[in-house]
Amino acid sequence: MMEVSIARWFDNHQCASVLMIDDLSDAYIGVYPESWKNDWGNLCDQPGSAWRFLEEHLLAAFPEIRITFFVPYARHNVVNENAPFETRKYGVGERAEFSAFLRKLAALGHEIAHHGSNHGRYIDPANVSTYRNFVHEWELFDDEEEGIEVTRRGIELFREHAGIDVVGGKYCGYRQRDNSAAIIDACGFEYWCSGVNFLSGEPGVGYFGRHSVLDFPTNFPGNAFVRLSYRTGNLRKDRRKKLTRFLQPFYNIGQYRALDALCDAGEIISVQEHISPATSSGLTQSANIVSDMASLHRLYRHLRGRSVWHANCRDIARYARLRDxxxxxxxxxxxxxxxxxxxxxxxxxxxxxxxxxxxxxxxxxxxxxxxxxxxxxxxxxxxxxxxxxxxxxxxxx
Ligand SMILES: [Zn+2]
CATH class of the missing domain: 2.60.40 (Immunoglobulin-like)
Structure with a gap:
């Protein structure tokens, strides 16, 4: 008799990998002279947009990459109108052009996922820094019913305006409270990103709730290979980076090892990024596709030497659920x-x-x-x- 078994990953790949990009939304903050740095998604697929930057600088070189975009469906509240910059923001359904853009991303094999309504609120809106001044969405739901209603509305809006079935998502700022898991479970999601487990070494995926929602890991920072060298816009931090950037090549050795360990263990490698470096305070968003492009190139060049199934979170989660x-x-x-x-x-x-x-x-x-x-x-x-x-x-x- 022949022995047949279920492969750990699709097509017998050794591990699976997704690029997760947070906060894509119909918004823009005019911090920099270059439009693609300011664009959170508002420029859609026009020349000079963040998407074009991503296509030309990353996807052209690594067409195997699949992205899950985490998209807040209402006007993004992290974009603060009191910022000393030009700001624009709209919700899903307000501009047909943005809905068509989301549809295009999905048609290209990428995924649109839930990331709350407006992401939360500033404690003091006159202060444009989010540092200790922002409460994230799932921390704000005092009762489960309200959380379910606000979350379900997103599922409906994406379907209504972009024809997209959203099947997973991520807590805003990875922040939650005791009723959050029950809200996610009740909304019928297939997977959810609950927490950051960068290099925790915890193997495998877990499930939660009555519907066995797959708890999708977030385990690799996209800025790993530039972390000690990129500029933040914060003078004190940048002065420190002038010294630490010489240590980056040594730091990289550990990062390559961590990637290999995830591959060897047959894990999911989920690369964490944000769409734009531009923030309301003018400081650079930590982990963004512009500042981290050289890091992403190092990472994906390294993965070319391994057997990696590149897929979006939905497809990885569906395979894992089917397998398990x-x-x-x-x-x-x-x-x-x-x-x-x-x-x-x-x-x-x-x-x-x-x-x-x-x-x-x-x-x-x-x-x-x-x-x-x-x-x-x-x-x-x-x-x-x-x-x-x-x-x-x-x-x-
Ligand atoms: Zn976010």
Whole structure:
């Protein structure tokens, strides 16, 4: 009898990776002379936009990257109108151009995910610094009903205006309180980013709530390879960086090791970024695609040497849920896959591996042949809810 098992990641890749970009929204803060640095998404895909910058400076070199954009659906409150800069901000549905832009990103294989309504509020709006002066959205919901209503409204708005089904998201500022998980669970999300676990070494993914929401990790800072050298706009910090930037090459050794450790352990590598360096105070946003571009190039060049499944959070979460919720039973040449997890929104592909070439024959006659990948034979098969049965046929060479 042939031994067939479920691959840890799609197509028998060793690990999975996503680029997570926070706070894409229909907003703009005119801090810099260059428009792409000021753009939070308001310029959509026009020349001079943040998206064009991303395309030309990162995606052109690494087209394999898939991005999940975390998008607040109302006017972004971190963008403070009292800032001494030109500010513009709109909510989803206010400008058809922005909805069309979101649709375009989704059509390119990227993902639009939930990131609250307006992200929260300033304690003192006259002070444009967020430092100890901003309360994030999920810290503000005193009762669960209100949180559910505000969160559900986002799901409806993305569907209504952009035709997008939002299936996951992230707490604003990774801040939550005791009722937050219940709000997320009640809204029917498939995955949620609850906390930052940079290099914590905690393996695997967890689930929470009655609907088994996958707790998506945030485990790698996009600025890892420039952290000691980039300018923040804060004089004291920048003076310190003049000294520390010489240590960056030594620091990088540890960062490469951390990436390799995640790959070796078959983990998700989730690279954390923000869309724009521009903030209402004029200081540079920590971790942003502009300041961190050289770091991102180092990171993705390194991942080219590894077996990485590049996918958005939704696809990674769906594979993990399918893998973790499926039991595989072999009886002679009959193979049964039994999915007992939370019902799937749509059929997904599961990857099966064996040491020798094989073919799976479904009840309706469809055949799925294996091919060699990472030293094993792998076949990708569509699986829905309940049971899927196949006959396993050994193939020669
Ligand atoms: Zn945010």
């Amino acid at each position: 919720g499926t039991t595989l039973v072999m009886d002679d040449d009959r193979l049964t896959l039994r999915y007992t997890g939370t019902p799937l929104a749509e059929a997904c592909e599961l990857s099966l591996v064996a040491t020798d070439p094989f073919e799976l024959v479904a009840g309706d006659g469809r055949r799925f042949g294996s091919r060699t990948k990472n030293g094993s034979e792998v076949a990708n098969i569509p699986v829905g809810c309940g049971e899927s049965r196949f006959r396993v046929v050994r193939r020669d060479g």
